[in-house]
Amino acid sequence: RPDYRSSSGGGSVVLDDCNFHESVQLDSFDIDRTLHLIPPDGEFPAMNYQMAQEFKPPFRVTALIEEAGPSRVRYF
Structure with missing residues (x-):
């Protein structure tokens, strides 16, 4: 059972x-x-997972948004 600890201090899952x-x-x-x-x-699907304990999301998605013009944006 992998124990994934967050580097941002958010606990473990x-x-x-x-x-x-x-x-x-x-x-x-x-x-x-x-x-x-x-x-x-x-x-x-980027990831498939199973967990038996109380649900805590195992990840957080962070997007970078860049304006690429007056009516265009890029998401990273």
Whole structure:
């Protein structure tokens, strides 16, 4: 049962099982608990997980927003 502790002091979440889509890059996960991915076209599951304890979200999504013009934005 992996115990994933947040680097931001948000506590820990124990997952009974988890796996990631092949586009997820796990290089920095052990260091700072961040996941990076370049998503494929269309809809896809980035992560599948199971947990038996009380539900606490195992992740937080942070988006970077960049203005690319007067009527255009980019989300990262």
